[in-house]
């Protein structure tokens with residue numbers, strides 16, 4: 039699954055109590071025959087189910103998962119006798135116990151159930167959605183534990199079975215499921231048709247899917263496998279990019295995995311109402327429309343990257359997750375981390391000019407930020423209840439795991455790593471496996487101690503910090519590497535830590551010295567020797583390692599002079615992020631960071647400057663005092679104006695996607711971060727032009743120019759933007775203009791946006807996003823926080839299973855002790871679903887920002903006084 043936003047928070051739970059959430063091992067399913075008949079007038083469905091099971095020991099009861107299901111009749115047939123079963127429901131555990139008078143003996147048995155369920159509006163289980171023209175449809179979202187809302191089932195990933203799905207729908211409605219249609223015949227009764235689908239391969243219940251409604255499609259094929267993109271009527275042309283992407287990705291994976299795509303056909307279905315980002319149901323992947331449908335001619339490169347990466351993520355799951363599935367949810371990280379890691383490969387091969395590898399380096403930074411909190415969790419985390427399982431979908435499970443896999447791949451070599459992946463998939467196809475099965479496959483193929491390295495990253499929380507001391511003697515450089523856990527908490531960080539990781543560390547020295555070497559750092563402190571005399575040694579050459587690096591001030595200042603020539607763009611991104619992390623714990627003064635940023639003034643790589651700009655935004659929003667604002671703005675302008683002059687404000691024919699996207703980043707940095715009057719004038723002109731004809735402004739620029747204009751925007755601009763939201767022709771346009779409504783400075787338009795967020799004009803899945811975006815806008819932080827509290831009962835459960843925790847998560851953008859106390863007070867009496875740990879993380883983050891402001895604010899002011907007008911000197 040791909041989450042649309044981060045949400046975390048494990049509630050504490052006794053293992054004994056939680057373990058009771060699992061089904062007793064009395065029987066295992068082999069096949070389900072499922073017949074559904076959704077009723078769009080009553081918003082419910084009737085279901086008929088026959089499960090072929092193998093009974094494991096004599097028993098007079100069989101326990102299934104079931105939630106919000108009304109049982110009409112249940113029978114169990116075994117040993118030639120059919121018995122009516124008494125059904126007892128346990129609502130809390132989401133289980134139904136079927137009890138019969140005479141014990142059923144071990145061996146084959148059949149469970150038959152007739153029942154009804156509800157087409158709910160919670161975006162989970164079998165749920166009701168509405169397309170943009172108001173037509174109803176029904177769709178499923180089962181991961182992790184919601185198949186039980188559509189059919190009584192052994193709803194745990196280890197119970198794999200085959201499925202025969204039949205759906206009776208209104209005439210004219212399309213029905214899509216995991217496999218190809220075997221037959222589609224009229225009836226029963228007038229105005230209905232019944233669709234039978236082919237038997238699926240063996241798979242877990244959470245991967246079953248159905249979509250019923252008005253849809254159209256475009257079709258292609260790759261390696262003989264038909265691929266369709268389904269959309270609601272009138273949108274199919276927006277699927278051409280996705281179809282092209284899926285075609286390329288399919289061919290890539292068929293070769294990489296050395297197992298041909300196993301599910302016969304692939305459908306990609308865009309849904310207007312959808313709680314996650316996308317879901318990897320076998321052969322029938324479902325998406326939010328924004329992550330599937332775009333206008334290939336005008337869409338931004340960022341959106342194209344997102345769509346291609348999400349398709350690649352879900353398609354990677356068809357092998358890693360669907361074909362081979364984790365035994366239990368505690369290994370979900372391997373599924374999700376693998377799909378996240380894998381998704382870059384086919385996209386990079388398809389569009390090398392997008393520099394996807396640099397986005398991966400930035401993703402590592404995001405994961406390390408989340409992992410630097412005290413309230414993080416190890417990659418491998420016990421999870422028993424549905425809430426706990428849901429809460430595991432966060433930056434650690436996805437981003438940290440992906441980075442750790444990238445590090446391992448670099449250490450073993452890509453071909454060896456791939457051979458390990460293939461051996462693992464072949465051994466466990468159509469079955470279940472654990473993380474240790476994966477490590478042992480990799481250890482066997484590579485003959486390296488993968489099973490020693492990986493547990494140090496998987497079982498221990500936090501990113502390691504590798505501190506570098508280097509000394510030149512004669513014609514060699516002695517390097518001492520030491521490791522400790524990095525925390526944003528300065529007291530904990532300064533206290534040091536005892537954990538030891540087995541770190542594949544790659545070092546690189548200056549161009550003159552010319553050394554590059556990878557070693558395994560296995561002790562708390564270890565010396566190494568590099569040939570040549572170098573004034574600095576980079577500790578994460580290639581930027582593949584999951585660790586931060588810390589340097590001495592002298593080395594940083596020498597490195598700052600060499601960054602452009604000696605380091606690759608990936609290494610420069612890592613370095614910016616590492617020095618910034620050192621500043622955050624007072625390990626280095628903020629001046630070191632600003633000196634490195636100045637050293638990259640001639641850089642023209644979009645991802646490098648994006649990394650820098652996000653840090654400059656943070657400094658500008660939180661650390662700069664009113665009295666220093668002018669000199670900071672001036673310094674940022676002097677730093678970035680040369681890049682803006684090089685790139686120019688008008689797109690040039692034949693320029694690279696990187697240059698086009700950099701242009702938008704620079705408009706943001708100069709117009710928003712540094713309030714540069716010239717850039718503001720350009721933004722005003724392009725805004726006026728874009729309001730008349732959006733297609734006349736390059737999509738890479740449109741968001742940035744509107745953002746800058748919204749800073750000083752009035753009611754007239756607000757009304758114009760709002761009318762563009764309503765008339766948007768693509769999901770991209772709709773979300774882009776909607777986002778601008780959250781970026782005004784004037785409180786009046788922001789108040790309108792908050793009311794709009796909970797109006798019927800905004801889909802429930804998007805309401806919290808809009809409120810959160812206002813909250814992240816420094817001008818709207820307090821307004822949105824007051825609004826969220828005042829409307830808590832209305833908003834707490836919006837957005838499906840991933841619900842109101844988003845507000846809790848976004849309070850971490852606060853940087854004020856008073857507001858921190860308000861957050862603490864409010865959530866001590868108001869419950870946010872599935873957000874216990876998220877709350878702790880937010881309070882922690884606010885504390886660090888307050889602390890950083892206190893300790894680095896004065897240093898920043900004095901640095902700006904001496905350097906404010908001397909960029910590039």
Ligand SMILES: [Zn+2]
Pocket residue numbers: 039040318351352355373374377
């Ligand atoms: Zn996923």
